Amino acid sequence: MLLDSHTKICIVGLGLLGGSYAAALSRQGYYVTGIARRQESVDYAAAHGMIARGSAFVDEKLLGEADLIVFSLYPHVFIEWIREHGSKLRPGTVITDVTGVKGCIVHEVQAMLPGGVEFIAAHPMAGRESSGIEYSDDRIFRGANYIVVPTEANSERAIEMCKALGETIGCKDISVLDAESHDRMIAFLSQLTHCIAVSLMCACDEPDLERYTGDSFRDLTRIANINDEMWSELFLANKDALLAEMDAYRACFDELRDCVANGDRERMREMMRLSTERRKRFNKKV
Amino acid sequence: MLLDSHTKICIVGLGLLGGSYAAALSRQGYYVTGIARRQESVDYAAAHGMIARGSAFVDEKLLGEADLIVFSLYPHVFIEWIREHGSKLRPGTVITDVTGVKGCIVHEVQAMLPGGVEFIAAHPMAGRESSGIEYSDDRIFRGANYIVVPTEANSERAIEMCKALGETIGCKDISVLDAESHDRMIAFLSQLTHCIAVSLMCACDEPDLERYTGDSFRDLTRIANINDEMWSELFLANKDALLAEMDAYRACFDELRDCVANGDRERMREMMRLSTERRKRFNKKV
Numbered sequence A, B: 001m002l003l004d005s006h007t008k009i010c011i012v013g014l015g016l017l018g019g020s021y022a023a024a025l026s027r028q029g030y031y032v033t034g035i036a037r038r039q040e041s042v043d044y045a046a047a048h049g050m051i052a053r054g055s056a057f058v059d060e061k062l063l064g065e066a067d068l069i070v071f072s073l074y075p076h077v078f079i080e081w082i083r084e085h086g087s088k089l090r091p092g093t094v095i096t097d098v099t100g101v102k103g104c105i106v107h108e109v110q111a112m113l114p115g116g117v118e119f120i121a122a123h124p125m126a127g128r129e130s131s132g133i134e135y136s137d138d139r140i141f142r143g144a145n146y147i148v149v150p151t152e153a154n155s156e157r158a159i160e161m162c163k164a165l166g167e168t169i170g171c172k173d174i175s176v177l178d179a180e181s182h183d184r185m186i187a188f189l190s191q192l193t194h195c196i197a198v199s200l201m202c203a204c205d206e207p208d209l210e211r212y213t214g215d216s217f218r219d220l221t222r223i224a225n226i227n228d229e230m231w232s233e234l235f236l237a238n239k240d241a242l243l244a245e246m247d248a249y250r251a252c253f254d255e256l257r258d259c260v261a262n263g264d265r266e267r268m269r270e271m272m273r274l275s276t277e278r279r280k281r282f283n284k285k286v
Helices: A016-027 A039-047 A060-065 A075-088 A106-112 A156-169 A179-202 A215-224 A228-237 A239-262 A265-282 B016-027 B039-047 B060-065 B075-088 B106-112 B156-169 B179-202 B215-224 B228-237 B239-262 B265-282
Strands: A008-012 A031-035 A053-055 A068-071 A094-097 A121-124 A145-149 A173-176 B008-012 B031-035 B053-055 B068-071 B094-097 B121-124 B145-149 B173-176
Touching: A008 A016, A008 A060, A016 A031, A016 A039, A016 A156, A031 A039, A031 A060, A039 A053, A053 A060, A060 A075, A068 A156, A075 A106, A075 A228, A094 A156, A121 A156, A121 A179, A145 A156, A145 A179, A156 A173, A179 A215, A179 A228, A179 A239, A179 B179, A179 B215, A179 B239, A179 B265, A215 B179, A215 B215, A215 B265, A228 A239, A228 B265, A239 A265, A239 B179, A239 B239, A265 B179, A265 B215, A265 B228, B008 B016, B008 B060, B016 B031, B016 B039, B016 B156, B031 B039, B031 B060, B039 B053, B053 B060, B060 B075, B068 B156, B075 B106, B075 B228, B094 B156, B121 B156, B121 B179, B145 B156, B145 B179, B156 B173, B179 B215, B179 B228, B179 B239, B228 B239, B239 B265
Parallel strands: A008 A031, A008 A068, A031 A053, A068 A094, A094 A121, A145 A173, B008 B031, B008 B068, B031 B053, B068 B094, B094 B121, B145 B173
Antiparallel strands: A121 A145, B121 B145
């Protein structure tokens, strides 16, 4: 079984991403339910047609009827949830997630699950600077990348089901990486970029900067508006990979700085041509 | 005289910015002419209604009839142009520019001009990753900042005329800075951001990165697609200010790196909250 019109899907965690999953899947005609900590989030999701039913406690009936459960929680909350409630999951259920780091959770979660329940990890490369279900929007998945992160414990069936989920919510390019490769890629592409934006924003306290800025600074610092609770957890959960990417980047930055200091215009232009050439691959294909 | 329906404006240099000025001013009903090195640029501008007349040589008739001349040239080309052709400018003409650095040109240009010709420097904070008149578009000025950079040699009349020009092309916030302050601001807001994007793009050559990326990396590296000839000139023309900003930024980046290395989550979160707070000021007001 992949996804078909009879697949029942439960979303655990109705924040920005959970709400966006619920909205996308309901729009595609699936029967979607939701479990959240706050009753207001459940009510919001129901009122906006994102879920057919929901609960602000761990409702075993909702869990039991679901064929697929999507966990949209902070990493440590996800692990705690499985530790506390994993035994309530029905054999035959496939569970997946949206977590931004994988190595530190995927093996631990798989080891805790009862027999017959399979966890296939995934990471939709979509988000926003604002958190909470009120900001959820299924358009964030349009043209986005989606990474499935299987381990040796996963079945071909669950992997295919997870890929189908990524396509169903609207993602464009579905790829497969092992957990270690995923965490290295994400350290560079996502975590390092947030480190840069935060550092840049902290680096200057001149008044009135907003009156003099152009779009390049605005674009670079969009993600400097950051959820400090979530991102500090993600950074530390992927510490070694992130430090390696921070150091590799800083070596390039230092090289460019030396070019400026020494007036080495030729080497500076070489770096700029390399960056221009490489950047071409990254334009979004929607 | 500020700008009125009789003001004749000549654009020297019909590239991305020069073309966008010409388009914006023609759309507002001004009589606009253009001088460019390449006949094709002149033809393109005329064919697209950006200019009423143009020339691919330094046409003294076009210069003589202009009340206001906008130079949209690389810094060293602008200085060379004034050295070679400045004597052809008619007394009473006001000239302005779009150059991204000011300290290294404004005094030199003012000193070379014949009596009665006044240079008032300006910097529209607008641009694109692509160069050439084919990419020009007067919408780049919408909501953009515009900085007027007078020296003690400037008259109130020329300053007001230059401000009126910024408003006329569609810029939102017109401010005034001295050359040194401008160059310091721009080192941080514009040049440093380009250094970061280039360094980031140079730092990783993993294949298939584009399949795993999210929008944060795309936004941060948009300007990694960079005109190496122009930007290397701008970096070196503002070397001391740029080095100071690179070092200030790197100190913050290093501090964040140490937080990751040492697991100092509290300090990390403090930096994130500071960056979030500061970033709020930068949302574009259009």
